[in-house]
Amino acid sequence: MESGGASPMPRTATPLKNGKRKICVYCGSSPGTKPEHMEAARQLARVMAANDIGLVYGGGTVGLMGEIARTLVSLAGPAAVHGIIPEPLVKYERDPTYTSSGTSSAAPSANGTTTELAIPEEAVFGKTTIVPDMHTRKKMMAQEVQAGAPGSGFIALPGGFGTMEELLEICTWNQLGIQRSGICVLNVNGFYDGLMNWIQKSIDEGFIRPGNMEILASAATPEEAVKLLAAYKTPDSVLKLKWGNE
Ligand code: AMP
Numbered sequence: 001m002e003s004g005g006a007s008p009m010p011r012t013a014t015p016l017k018n019g020k021r022k023i024c025v026y027c028g029s030s031p032g033t034k035p036e037h038m039e040a041a042r043q044l045a046r047v048m049a050a051n052d053i054g055l056v057y058g059g060g061t062v063g064l065m066g067e068i069a070r071t072l073v074s075l076a077g078p079a080a081v082h083g084i085i086p087e088p089l090v091k092y093e094r095d096p097t098y099t100s101s102g103t104s105s106a107a108p109s110a111n112g113t114t115t116e117l118a119i120p121e122e123a124v125f126g127k128t129t130i131v132p133d134m135h136t137r138k139k140m141m142a143q144e145v146q147a148g149a150p151g152s153g154f155i156a157l158p159g160g161f162g163t164m165e166e167l168l169e170i171c172t173w174n175q176l177g178i179q180r181s182g183i184c185v186l187n188v189n190g191f192y193d194g195l196m197n198w199i200q201k202s203i204d205e206g207f208i209r210p211g212n213m214e215i216l217a218s219a220a221t222p223e224e225a226v227k228l229l230a231a232y233k234t235p236d237s238v239l240k241l242k243w244g245n246e
Helices: 035-049 063-076 087-094 134-146 161-176 193-204 210-215 222-231
Strands: 022-026 054-057 081-086 129-133 154-155 182-186 216-219
Touching: 022 134, 022 161, 035 054, 035 063, 035 134, 035 222, 054 063, 054 134, 063 081, 063 222, 081 087, 081 134, 087 129, 129 134, 134 161, 154 161, 154 222, 161 182, 161 210, 182 222, 210 216, 216 222
Parallel strands: 022 054, 022 154, 054 081, 081 129, 154 182, 182 216
Antiparallel strands: none
8 A cells, every 4th residue: 555645637638648547436435235236336347357457446355346456356467546535534445344324434343443544555455545534545546546547437236425516526527628537427326317317407408508418428238338438439518728838
């Protein structure tokens, strides 16, 4: 595990590519109550391994986050996974007893205080970078995708507030033109139908430009999600801001 901060985002929208596709996956720190959610995380990892795609994710070892990282490392080795986690979250999201739907953060010790849990091996969850805060994490994750080969992008599996916040933030970065990779929800059993309906309603009622519907794709399977990212073209309707200049 290493500690690190983010270097500035490249000022151009077309940074140097490093040859390997990278997908940043946003997903729940909880496993969900339906087995298909964890299975979707495993399936996505299998498709990424089959296509030699690297994973960038939030660095947790719990819930869907831990499942996709563990599965991809088991198939493609630790170098295929890079987790980026804010230091304050280490004690929660690398704790096997934690779920965001409400359990303890760390095991209570005999004297009532909490105990530090060991950081799992890189051999199980891949490389982990600890950063000071959430903003640094998000920026680093986006930078890594931007530096990836064509077809790199962002996929959201089911999740809660954290997943939704990260997903919608990256959509707004596309809308502003400060990042240009594709974004797709993996709509496991219609999990994201409500979000897609809201986007359509926002277009119908004049809050989102019609062309910007294309910023967020929806896929029924991991294979389709990976294909949609590869086919993504920035819609003309987005703004053309340059990262770091505004
Ligand atoms: P959740 O979907 O709520 O289980 O969260 C999934 C991930 O989103 C976790 O790693 C959270 O740390 C992360 N996350 C990103 N932004 C936020 C935020 N503003 N508040 C809470 N969690 C966040």
